[in-house]
Amino acid sequence: MGEVLHTASNVASVISTVLILGESGVGKEVVAKLIHKLSKRNDKALISINCGAIPENLIESELFGYETGAFTGAQRKGKAGLIELAHEGTLFLDEVGELPLNLQVKLLRVIQEKKLMRLGGLSETEVDVRIIAATNKNLFKMVQEGKFRSDLYYRLNVVPIEIPPLRKRRADIIPLCYYFIEKYNRKYRCNKELTPEVEDIFKRYSWPGNVRELENVIERLVVTTQMDEIDEKNLPLFFIEDNQSVYERVKLEGIIPLKEAFEALERKLIERAYKKYKNTYEMAEALGVNQSTVVRKIHKYIKSNALKHD
Incomplete structure (x- = not known):
């Protein structure tokens, strides 16, 4: 992300067309706003349009405007489009x-x-606009399939900026969590914070909806958690049910070593039993193993992990 922001700040000072690439929810519009804010045009308008959100029969008039009588229902004096x-x-x-x-x-x-x-x-009409485009699609592949004009692709792709998905920049997850917690604490006049266990779960989760999903989850937790401390029991079920790092590998690779999958499940069961029961004897009875096995597993999955954090 440091490289992304460095490129964005460098290109802001010129008027080259920028193409921002990345999955839905990674923050493409945020980068576009940053480029505009740092540019010499920051005292003029930044006009945004989602090309996929406007019906095809309206997008031409929205972008390019129309003259009087251009179509049924058109305003008498015509209308300037978003480009103008x-x-x-x-x-x-x-x-x-x-x-x-x-x-x-x-x-x-x-x-x-x-x-x-x-x-x-x-x-x-002559127009002087700096264009920043964004997409979550593979435009080059669309060009090869005849779904996107090659001449426009090369005009847009002067300075490409690719924003990696959140799962590939895990160091950003916790800082973003606290940025959004502070934002929604102020908005709803709360004083919420995350437990270390929730932080660990968030760091392991794949965030398929990227930063947008993370922000939505944080807002949901801030407004629905009654206590100031947000812990595991406050999380939506899908966070708890899967060891997401293993789950994602299964989705991406199809097969992973059985030992790795088994240990992920075993760790989750030991952690839950450790929190639920008062002693290792009760844990052993619930898990159907002897007490010495439980002690060994606690040391392997819980105490050794705590020592690493210390």
Whole structure:
């Protein structure tokens, strides 16, 4: 992420087109806003549009605007599109891979010629916009499949910035947790904090929804946990039921060593029994093993782990 932010800050001072790549929820719009904020255009508008959220029959008029009488229901005086509203500022095109092919041609002309024509218009309007695009799709593959114009792809891909998913930057997880806890503590006037056990669970979890999922989970925990301390019992079930690091390897690789899978399950059972029962004899009875085995497993999975943390 340090390299991502370094690249973003360097490219902010020029007007080169930027293509931000990454899975849904990694923070592509946050990086786009950072680039605009650090640019010489920061006193002008940053106009954002999600190309996948607007119906195909409306996106042309939203982007390029329209003249009087361009279509049924059009305003009498016409309307400027989002590209015109971003004049001298920045236009952020999120999910640009969803842009229809016929509009890709018009966008290419805006990038190349700095001109656009409104829907139903007879003359072109000059526009000065800095374009930042983002996608969670493989645009190069879409070009090969004929689903995205190659000339537009190369115009957008001047400075690519790839944001890695949260599972590949695990060092960010806990700092982000506390950033969002502070945010929602202020918003809801709370004083919540995470236990070390919850931190460990969060660090092992794969976060398929990335930073957006993490923020949603933190907000949910802040508003639903009655005590100031958020512990394991407050977490949604899917955090507790799976040893996510092993689960993810099974999903990605198909097969992992049985010993590794067995130890993950054994560790989880020992940890739960250790918290639930008062002594090792009760633990042994519940787990169906002798007491000496329980003592050995506690030392292996719990005490040795505590010593590592110390």
